[in-house]
Every structure is written in C-alpha cells, then in structure tokens.
Amino acid sequence: MFFFWDWTFLLLIPALILAVYAQSKVKGAYAQYSRVRSGSGMTGAQVARNLLDRNGLSQVRIERIPGVLSDHYDPRTGVLKLSEDVYSSRSVAALGIAAHESGHAIQHGVGYSPLMFRNSFVPVANFGSSLAFPLFILGFLFSGPLKVLMDAGIILFSLAVVFHVVTLPVELDASRRALALLNREGILAPNELTAARKVLNAAAWTYLAAAAMAALQLLRLILLRGQRD
Numbered sequence: 001m002f003f004f005w006d007w008t009f010l011l012l013i014p015a016l017i018l019a020v021y022a023q024s025k026v027k028g029a030y031a032q033y034s035r036v037r038s039g040s041g042m043t044g045a046q047v048a049r050n051l052l053d054r055n056g057l058s059q060v061r062i063e064r065i066p067g068v069l070s071d072h073y074d075p076r077t078g079v080l081k082l083s084e085d086v087y088s089s090r091s092v093a094a095l096g097i098a099a100h101e102s103g104h105a106i107q108h109g110v111g112y113s114p115l116m117f118r119n120s121f122v123p124v125a126n127f128g129s130s131l132a133f134p135l136f137i138l139g140f141l142f143s144g145p146l147k148v149l150m151d152a153g154i155i156l157f158s159l160a161v162v163f164h165v166v167t168l169p170v171e172l173d174a175s176r177r178a179l180a181l182l183n184r185e186g187i188l189a190p191n192e193l194t195a196a197r198k199v200l201n202a203a204a205w206t207y208l209a210a211a212a213m214a215a216l217q218l219l220r221l222i223l224l225r226g227q228r229d
Contacts, residue, residue, distance in 0.1 A: 008220040015213035022205035029202035030069065033093035033195045034085070040187050044086040044098035051102040051181050052080070060105050064088075071097050073104035075119050080105050092188065096196030099182050100203075103174035112173065118166045121159075128159030136221055143228055150225045154218070161218050164211040171207050175200040 042050070045062055052060050061079045064087040065071075073080045080101050086094040107115040136153025139146050179197055182188045188196055 006224065008223050011216050011220050011223075012213065015209065015216045018205075018212055019209040022202075022209040025205050026069070026199075026202040029199045030093050033096075033199050034089065034091045036092045036192075036195060037090050038092050038095050038187070038192055039189055040095075041090055042095065042187060043088050043090055044082055044094040045088065047095045047182075047187055048080055048082065048098040048102045050185065050187070051099060052105060054181075054185065055102075055106050055109065057105055057109050060109075062087075069097075071101050073101050073108070075104075075108050075115075078105075078108075092192045092195045093199045095182065095188060095192075096178065096199045097203075099178035099187075099196070100174050100200055102181070103177035104170075106177055107170070107174060112170075114166055114170050114173070118163065118170055121163055121166065125160050125163035128156035132157035132160065132221075136224075140224065140228065147228060150221075150228065154221050154225060157214075157218055157221060161211075161214045164207075164214045167207055168204075168211055171204055175204065 040047075045064070048062050052058065052062075059078065063079055063081050064084055065081045067083050068085065070083045071081065071086050082098060082101065086097050104115065108119075132153045134153075135149045135156065139149030139151075139153065175197075178200065179193060182196065183193055
C-alpha cells in the first residue's frame with residue numbers, strides 16, 4: 001500500500017492536471033471546428049489521397065476505421081487509417097487531421113529520422129512498459145537481494161520515457177508538414193488554416209501531457225528506490 005499511497009504520488013498531480021487540460025482542449029477544438037465546413041468541399045479522405053499522391057505515395061492505402069479521433073498512420077502496413085467522422089467529413093477539423101496523418105506517411109516515405117527511430121523503438125518501449133512496474137514492485141516489497149529488481153524496473157521504464165520524448169518532435173513535424181501542404185495545395189483558405197492549426201496544436205498538448213506523466217513517473221520510481229537504501 002505504501003508504494004501506491006506514498007507522498008511521491010503528489011509528483012504526478014501536475015501531469016494529471018495537464019492531461020485533463022489537454023483532453024479538454026483537443027475535444028473542444030475538434031468539436032468547434034468540426035462544425036465549420038471547408039470552402040474546398042473536400043472530405044478528409046479526399047484530402048489525404050490528394051496529399052499522398054502529390055508526394056509520390058500513391059501506394060499508401062486509406063481505410064475508414066471506427067472510433068472518434070482514432071486516426072493514425074500504420075507504418076508496418078503502409079495504411080493511413082481515418083476515423084469515420086474524419087474520413088467523410090468536409091470540416092476544417094477533419095481536413096487538418098487527415099493532413100496530419102498524411103504528414104506521418106510522408107515522414108515515413110522520406111525516411112524522417114525521428115519517426116524511423118520511434119518506429120524501431122516501439123517493441124523496446126512496449127517491452128519496458130509491460131515489465132517495469134511488476135519488477136519494481138517485487139523489488140520494493142521484498143527488498144534484500146531482490147532490491148536489484150527495482151533498478152531493472154527503472155531502466156525498463158526509462159525506455160518508455162524515451163519513446164514519449166521522441167514522439168513530440170515527430171508529431172510537431174507532422175503538423176508542420178500538414179499545414180504547409182494544405183496551404184501550398186490551396187485546400188484551406190488562410191482563415192481555415194488558422195482553425196486547422198488550433199486543432200493540431202490542441203492535439204499536441206496530449207503528447208506533451210503523456211511525456212510529462214512518463215517523466216514524472218520515472219522520477220517517482222527513482223525517489224522510491226532511494227528510500228529503500
């Protein structure tokens with residue numbers, strides 16, 4: 001119980017507040033600008049297809065998937081997956097999101113190094129995340145010779161922190177590419193670009209919150225480890 005309710009849990013409060021703020025911000029921006037129809041009249045799927053083809057990525061397929069804001073690019077299969085609302089919507093928010101995910105496909109196509117590193121690091125980060133806390137808790141509870149398990153848990157969790165930190169520039173670059181392409185191709189008018197930028201900037205807060213939570217959780221584990229010496 002001490003592990004779960006000790007004073008170091010207070011370290012996570014700023015990250016929790018940031019996470020709530022980020023979710024509220026992205027949902028609010030999406031709700032607002034999903035009601036604003038783009039002057040181009042294009043759907044999210046059409047915008048994605050246009051941008052991919054313009055960048056020599058005609059082989060990348062676009063699929064409709066269930067969920068809200070579940071949009072993502074899968075580098076393993078080379079498929080850009082758009083949520084139902086974004087796929088068929090003609091709103092400024094949908095077009096911004098579709099362009100952002102197209103930005104990830106373009107990153108993959110040109111070998112953008114932070115994305116390539118993140119993609120190769122996914123199995124390592126997943127492995128570290130799944131084992132970090134079980135090992136740390138075992139070492140914390142039993143101490144003695146098993147105390148070394150806490151160190152192993154900290155090292156493994158640090159891999160997850162690296163993943164979250166690397167994700168930030170990847171996401172920011174995808175949004176930068178998206179806005180530049182939407183402007184260059186004349187898909188969004190200047191005022192619509194401003195709205196799309198607000199949606200993408202709001203989404204960036206969620207990645208910042210995730211990185212902050214991971215970093216503070218790592219600090220918490222390090223402090224707990226120090227208390228067992």
